[in-house]
Amino acid sequence: MAHPSVPLARVSDDPPPEVDRHGHNAPLEDCLEFVNTGRHVRGRRTNEFAGPADAIEWFAARNLAHEDARQRLLARYAADPAAGDADLELIRRVRDAMRGLLEAAVDGRVASRADLRTVNRILRTHYVYVLVPASDGIALGHRHLGDPIAGALGRLAETLARELSQGMPERLRICESPDCSEAFIDRSRTGRRRWCDMATCGNRAKAARHREKRRMLAAAGSAGVVDPTA
């Protein structure tokens, strides 16, 4: 039987202010961008969040934290820097564990238990679905229960968890440039992309290979090795 296309209900009341109307799932692109705020560059960990406020602004700009939560947290960090440090530490720990899971999937390795524990803990963050009125009937909103940072991290972690378990993890890559290590989605037809961007990381890698080849040829020449084809 065909479902009627008319809305289930029309409610004229305004949505209660505590109900959140933004969509629940964080886009995969945002999730990878989050993972890429911490990378390995020549064996060193980088971190784009210099302070907790940077992270909150990042969440708010991607609709992962509501405006009232953003203002409340920024005021709290200003008054209590230790609270900010603790939140930033949690954000970095979850992000690095998410990168760990992603890298294990890309390499075809078993994920580390510590990374799984960290991500599993944040996946337990609670929200409840709530139906709210919309101009064309009703929409599915949700309400966060508890800490807004755990809520933002939980949504990012859930997107990664779904992609790794039910999505297309075989499309995920880590850029092979040792100066980059950016996580990206390989959308090429052949599915054999090695660098996040051919114009930057790909060209740098080619130039480095070329330099290395010339260096080896020069070393062979100075050692008295004669190239018979010359």
Ligand SMILES: [Zn+2]
């Ligand atoms: Zn790259």
